[in-house]
């Protein structure tokens with residue numbers, strides 16, 4: 001029998017298909033191996049091949065030259081741009097606004113073949129500081145309502161360049177996935193006067209069925225109703241709604257946890273492509289009491305097909321108790 005489960009935050013239902021239960025070796029995995037590329041625009045020494053940098057952590061070298069740890073540049077083919085004024089108009093039923101926003105690329109390392117699983121914790125932490133610094137800068141623009149920070153690793157996950165990078169898109173609207181989480185978290189708070197994510201952390205740490213890894217300040221779990229096999233959430237134990245308000249110690253703790261989880265996935269799932277997404281409170285919303293920022297990591301092991309597109313329901317062939325156990329027991 002299949003198991004239908006409801007996500008406690010969004011109320012979204014998923015089908016955990018126990019009859020077609022898949023172990024790591026049952027997936028056809030597109031292992032990601034980063035090959036050297038002399039033409040890569042993100043490599044150190046190729047700074048003139050990107051638009052001029054917006055931010056870089058440098059050891060005193062001039063902008064757009066060698067000698068950096070993390071570099072942020074505008075996307076060459078931006079989905080949205082910062083210039084102009086925000087215009088809203090509609091044609092009857094249909095709403096429309098112009099493409100005000102920002103689309104930036106965070107080049108996470110000067111070294112072409114490093115990945116977030118192999119970089120040092122200190123280097124990963126600097127990437128989080130770059131995300132934070134860009135969010136703090138962009139949120140001064142009151143036209144912007146939401147900033148999504150995400151990472152596509154490997155071509156099957158949507159990366160067009162292999163060199164390790166993440167992206168940031170600032171939007172004049174709150175995306176639907178996000179408002180579903182916010183609405184659910186707000187509802188839970190109104191009923192119970194508690195944060196739903198804090199409740200999840202408490203229950204998962206008590207039950208220990210879906211905990212993958214735990215540190216002083218973070219916990220990594222397989223969520224109760226995951227959409228995808230090996231979907232993993234990284235939650236700070238301290239309640240806070242905004243990624244950019246984390247402490248120095250928390251960024252260091254997050255770097256340690258992200259590296260730990262990616263290493264486990266690399267080992268067990270043969271270096272899979274993945275998406276990593278930061279979920280944080282909208283910019284102009286006071287969600288401090290009820291929302292709880294976190295990271296979601298989704299290894300790309302299956303394809304989303306017609307049923308999912310047609311229903312918004314997901315069929316997941318690996319239960320979270322199994323995936324958590326496999327990742328927890330991975331020897332590093």
Ligand SMILES: [Zn+2]
Pocket residue numbers: 037040041042043044111112163
């Ligand atoms: Zn490169």
Ligand SMILES: [Zn+2]
Pocket residue numbers: 195196197198199238239240291292
């Ligand atoms: Zn919380």
Ligand SMILES: [Zn+2]
Pocket residue numbers: 181279294296
């Ligand atoms: Zn989330």
